[in-house]
Amino acid sequence: MFGSNRVTKLLNIKYPVIQGAMAWVADADLAAAVSNGGGLGIIAAGNMPPEALERELVKIRTLTDKPFGMNVMLLSPTHNDAIELAARHKVPVVTTGAGLPGKVIDRLAPLGVTVIPVIASVTHAERVKKQGAAAVIAEGMEAGGHIGEITTMALTAQVARAIDIPVIAAGGIADGRGMLAAFALGAEGVQMGTRFVCAAECNAHDNFKKKIIEANDRGTVVTGRSLGHPVRCIKNKFTQRFAEMEDYHATIEELDKFGSGKLRASVVDGDMEYGSVMSGQIAGLVMKIQPAREIIEEVTGEAARLAAAIGGRFE
Numbered sequence: 634m635f636g637s638n639r640v641t642k643l644l645n646i647k648y649p650v651i652q653g654a655m656a657w658v659a660d661a662d663l664a665a666a667v668s669n670g671g672g673l674g675i676i677a678a679g680n681m682p683p684e685a686l687e688r689e690l691v692k693i694r695t696l697t698d699k700p701f702g703m704n705v706m707l708l709s710p711t712h713n714d715a716i717e718l719a720a721r722h723k724v725p726v727v728t729t730g731a732g733l734p735g736k737v738i739d740r741l742a743p744l745g746v747t748v749i750p751v752i753a754s755v756t757h758a759e760r761v762k763k764q765g766a767a768a769v770i771a772e773g774m775e776a777g778g779h780i781g782e783i784t785t786m787a788l789t790a791q792v793a794r795a796i797d798i799p800v801i802a803a804g805g806i807a808d809g810r811g812m813l814a815a816f817a818l819g820a821e822g823v824q825m826g827t828r829f830v831c832a833a834e835c836n837a838h839d840n841f842k843k844k845i846i847e848a849n850d851r852g853t854v855v856t857g858r859s860l861g862h863p864v865r866c867i868k869n870k871f872t873q874r875f876a877e878m879e880d881y882h883a884t885i886e887e888l889d890k891f892g893s894g895k896l897r898a899s900v901v902d903g904d905m906e907y908g909s910v911m912s913g914q915i916a917g918l919v920m921k922i923q924p925a926r927e928i929i930e931e932v933t934g935e936a937a938r939l940a941a942a943i944g945g946r947f948e
Contacts, residue, residue, distance in 0.1 A: 639799045640822035643747060643767060644726060645700050647671035648933050650812075651770070651801060652925075653826025654704030654728060655778065655911070656680065657900035658837050661689040663925070665696035666834035670926030675702045675728060678715035686715060690722040700725045702749075707732030716740055728770060731779065738765040749801070753781025758792045758800075768799035770824050775805030777827050777865050777913040780855065786818060793819025807915040809935025813943075816936070825932075827913040832925040838903035841910060848916035860888055867910040871895055874907075 640649040650672035652664065656679030664674030674697070676689050693701055703724045705715045708731040716737055719727050723744070729737050730751040738748045742765055750761040751770040758769050771792045773785025781788075785804040793800045802815035803824035812823050829835060831842050848867055856875045857864045859882075866872050878888055892909065899908025923931075 638821050640768065640801060643799060644673050646673050648929055649801075649822035650929050650933065651675065651702075651728075651803075651822060651824040652829045653776075653803065653824050654679075654706075654730070655826050655830065656706070657897055658830055658835060659704070660836060661693035661696060663829065663832060663835045664701050665693050665699075666832060666925035667829065667929070668697045668699035668701045670924070670929045672925075672929050673700060673702055673726060674925075675704050675726075677704045677706075678709065678711070678718075679704075679706055680709045680711055681715075683711060683714040683718060686711075687718055687722070690718060690724065702726035702728055704728045704730060705734075705737055706730050707734070707737075719746065720744055733764070734761055734766065735764045742767075751803070752792070753783060753788070755788075755791050755795045758796050762796045762798055766798065768801060768822075769796065770801045770803050771820070772824070773802075773804035774855075774863075774865075775914040776803060777853070777916075778911040780804070780863055780865050782863075786814070789815060789818040789820050805913060805915050807913075807918040807932075809932050809937075809939055811915070812932055812936040813939050816940075823932075825928075827916055828919055828928060828932075829925065830912070831919050831922050832928060833922055834925055837900050840903035840905050841899055842922060844905050844910050845912050845916045845919050846921065848912065848919075850914065850917040852916055853912055853914050857888075857892075860885060864909070864911065865913065867912045867916065869906055869908075869910060871907045871909060 648671045652667040654675045654677035659677035664676045667674035726747045728749045734750040747767045749768045752758045771789045774780045789802040799821045801822040802820035806823045807828040854868045855863045859879045895909035898904040899910045
C-alpha cells in the first residue's frame with residue numbers, strides 16, 4: 634500500500650514521502666538524507682541568493698545519486714534566478730509555492746522536470762492541472778509557515794475528487810496514523826516538514842529542534858492575517874508582539890520591518906524568544922531527534938501496520 638503507486642513512479646522514489654521546503658532549514662544536507670532514505674528531499678530556494686542556491690545544488694550531487702527536488706517560492710525576488718538554476722542543474726523535481734506556477738511549468742516541463750505546485754484550494758488545484766502540473770501538494774492550514782484557510786482533511790478529500798493527477802497531502806502529518814488518514818482521503822503521498830526539522834541531518838539550530846520537541850498541541854499560533862500572508866509559528870515573545878501590533882492596526886511597513894530576519898534568527902541563531910519559530914500544529918507528536926531514514930521507515934511502517942489492522946475490522 635505504501636510502496637509503488639503513481640507518486641513513487643512519478644518521482645522514482647521508494648516511499649511516497651516528501652520533505653517539506655522550509656527556508657533556512659531545507660538545505661542539501663537534509664534533502665540528501667531524505668532522498669537517501671527512500672523519500673524525496675527538497676532544497677528550499679526561498680530568498681536565497683543565486684550563488685548560494687547554486688552551491689547547494691552542486692553539493693547535493695555529491696551527497697546522493699537519488700532523485701531530489703527544489704522549491705521555488707514565487708513571491709521571492711530571486712524566484713526567476715531559482716527557475717534558471719533548476720534548468721541549468723537539471724533538477725529532477727520542482728515544487729512551487731506562493732503563486733501560480735505557469736511560467737515554471739512552461740520553462741521546466743519541456744526539459745523533463747516534474748513540476749508539483751503546492752495548492753490551498755480546489756480552484757487552485759484545477760487551475761494548475763490545466764497549466765500542466767504533474768501532481769499537486771494539497772497543504773492544509775495545520776502546516777507550519779505560510780498557510781491557507783482550509784484544513785488538510787477537508788482540502789485533501791475535495792482536491793482528490795476534483796482532479797485526476799496525483800495528490801500529495803501536507804499539513805498536520807508526522808506519523809503513520811497521519812499518513813494512513815491522508816491515503817484514506819485520496820492522497821497518494823505525504824509531505825512532512827516539522828517532523829524533518831528534527832532529523833539528525835538537519836542543520837537547524839538545536840534550540841529550534843528542542844522548541845518543537847517541547848511544544849504541545851496548542852503550542853502554535855497564526856499571525857500575519859492582516860498582511861494577507863498568515864504564518865503559523867510556535868508561540869513566543871515575537872508572535873505575542875506581532876499579534877499586538879496587528880490588534881493596534883500597525884501599518885504593513887511596520888509589520889514587515891518587525892518581522893524581517895526573524896526566521897533566520899530562529900533557525901540559524903537559535904533565538905527562541907524573538908525569532909520566528911515556524912512549526913506545524915503536529916509538533917506535539919515530534920518526540921525526538923532521529924535520522925531521516927529512520928523517520929521515513931517508522932512512518933511508513935506504522936501506516937502499513939495500521940492499514941492491515943483496520944482492514945481486518947471490516948471483514
